[in-house]
Amino acid sequence: MKLILLGAPGAGKGTQAEKIVEKFNIPAISTGNIIRAALKNGTEMGLKAKAYMDAGSLVPDEVVIGIIKDRLKEDDCKNGFILDGFPRTIPQAQALEDMGISIDKVVDIEVPDETITARLSGRRVCAKCANSYHLLYKKPKTEGVCDACGGELIQRKDDAPETVLARLEEYHRMTEPLKDFYEKLGKLVIVEGQEEVADTTKLVFEALEA
Ligand code: ADP
Ligand code: ZN
Numbered sequence: 615m616k617l618i619l620l621g622a623p624g625a626g627k628g629t630q631a632e633k634i635v636e637k638f639n640i641p642a643i644s645t646g647n648i649i650r651a652a653l654k655n656g657t658e659m660g661l662k663a664k665a666y667m668d669a670g671s672l673v674p675d676e677v678v679i680g681i682i683k684d685r686l687k688e689d690d691c692k693n694g695f696i697l698d699g700f701p702r703t704i705p706q707a708q709a710l711e712d713m714g715i716s717i718d719k720v721v722d723i724e725v726p727d728e729t730i731t732a733r734l735s736g737r738r739v740c741a742k743c744a745n746s747y748h749l750l751y752k753k754p755k756t757e758g759v760c761d762a763c764g765g766e767l768i769q770r771k772d773d774a775p776e777t778v779l780a781r782l783e784e785y786h787r788m789t790e791p792l793k794d795f796y797e798k799l800g801k802l803v804i805v806e807g808q809e810e811v812a813d814t815t816k817l818v819f820e821a822l823e824a
Contacts, residue, residue, distance in 0.1 A: 670772050740762065
């Protein structure tokens with residue numbers, strides 16, 4: 615199964631991707647996580663991406679398309695994958711088509727802008743393994759500490775309130791047109807993001823089985 619998760623930053627794509635990984639045993643590929651890892655390792659690509667990311671802008675298409683091309687060649691993608699955070703622009707979606715990759719479904723998780731701003735301000739991520747938590751909605755067992763690996767929980771630079779607004783604006787301008795793109799290909803399914811993660815997961819699974 616080859617899936618794309620679409621939605622605004624903070625719509626819960628990463629969280630739902632984890633659930634799909636568990637159920638369907640296919641890897642989740644997050645361009646955001648790949649870029650952050652590259653940044654941490656001080657690679658050239660990471661350094662190039664840093665300024666864009668910190669400002670809440672999209673990283674240039676050719677950079678992320680290159681990342682995805684390499685990643686999809688790896689062995690674990692043979693039986694399918696979930697893309698979380700890619701494509702985010704029409705040229706990126708077009709690049710997937712040009713690679714001859716036939717996507718089965720595009721699940722769009724819809725969440726109102728007000729909810730997004732509230733969620734992102736409380737988001738905390740593990741500095742070591744990138745697992746995501748929330749001060750109100752998804753608390754770790756011990757405050758400030760990652761359940762999975764014991765790493766320190768920090769706020770992403772791009773989750774600062776000013777940057778969140780820029781990211782939302784980018785989302786509406788650059789990414790939302792993908793809904794139309796995939797609707798025309800007959801692949802789009804829309805899920806209303808719920809307050810409870812489990813409720814959204816139920817809708818996502820229903821959408822995948824439909
Ligand atoms: P979120 O979904 O919460 O915004 P991500 O981790 O997916 O977070 O992305 C964080 C940042 O990484 C984006 O704001 C952007 O700068 C960069 N990025 C990730 N994926 C892409 C992409 N497909 N195209 C362009 N930039 C991207
Ligand atoms: Zn961790």
